[in-house]
Amino acid sequence: MNIDTYKQEAARLRPRLLLIARRYTGSDEEGEDIVQDCLLKIWMMREDLSIPLDALAVTITRNLCIDHLRQQHLTSLPENQITGISDIKDCDEERIERMMNIVHTLPDMQQTVLRLRHIEGREMAEIAQLTGSTETAVRKALSRARLAVKKQYSRRKNDD
Incomplete structure (x- = not known):
């Protein structure tokens, strides 16, 4: 995939990915960060990818959201509960x-x-x-x- 195709796909997918990320995180800022990470991952893999990227992008976004929520959950626990x-x-x-x-x-x-x-x-x-x-x-x-x-x-x- 070339750079122009990537830009077009990223612009097309961005609103959908933002919606998914916001649903998971409940925050616009965290959703933006997650979508940015997703698009960066896709950018790094762009040479091996072909259009359409919808399924891959949605999966990456969902997984990043879940990772974010897990990390948030761990940091909200007191230190003695993390070590257990x-x-x-x-x-x-x-x-x-x-x-x-x-x-x-x-x-x-x-x-x-x-x-x-x-x-x-x-x-x-x-x-x-x-x-x-x-x-x-x-x-x-x-x-x-x-x-x-x-x-x-x-x-x-x-x-x-």
Whole structure:
């Protein structure tokens, strides 16, 4: 896609994306920021894209809104609730310990991907770059890790 085509598509999509972002965030300013981020992401991918961009743009906008809302939710919690360590009951501590013991039994790749994604909160592309694999491989390893943790957790829970 060339620059002129991108400009035309961005101008056409912008009002729709703003409407979506405003619905999610409830704020004009935050909606503008999110749409700007979306259009920047599309700009970075423009050479690989073809028209129409509607579905991609809407999906990117929605995902950015959800990320924004998650981040907002985390920052609105008191610090001890974010870490969760100080207010966790004995029962919850046992669950976390059981979960971490299960994570330690996973193969190295699954363990690494799970930690990077859920503990450090990294993006799939970043994890792929750090591990030297593709995003697809990262997604697959993460899926398998989650499934293995779920199965082992249920099995150990039933054994107790």
